[in-house]
Amino acid sequence: MSTNALEKALWQIGTNPVETERYRACPQTYAAEFRLDEAERAILADLDVGAMARRETSTLLLMMAFLAVRGPGSMGEYMQSMNRPA
Secondary structure, three states, rough: OOOHHHHHHHHHHHHOHHHHHHHHOOOHHHHHHHOOOOHHHHHHHOOHHHHHHOOOOHHHHHHHHHOOOOOOOOHHHHHHHOOOOO
């Protein structure tokens, strides 16, 4: 598990608009730039915040990155994703 790498990717997505746009353009390519295993690359590319939270990724970083990518009106979608069963 590479929690640090996931959190680094989320930090970059959530704090840097250029990185946010790079992620939006091709999430799979963006995820491949970090030291992640295959499952972690997939959940980052899918922006599966619930799965990342179950891997003990910072929920504040998850919310910040999710809202940066999907917009401030996506809080309901974020909450649903967080509560989706594994």
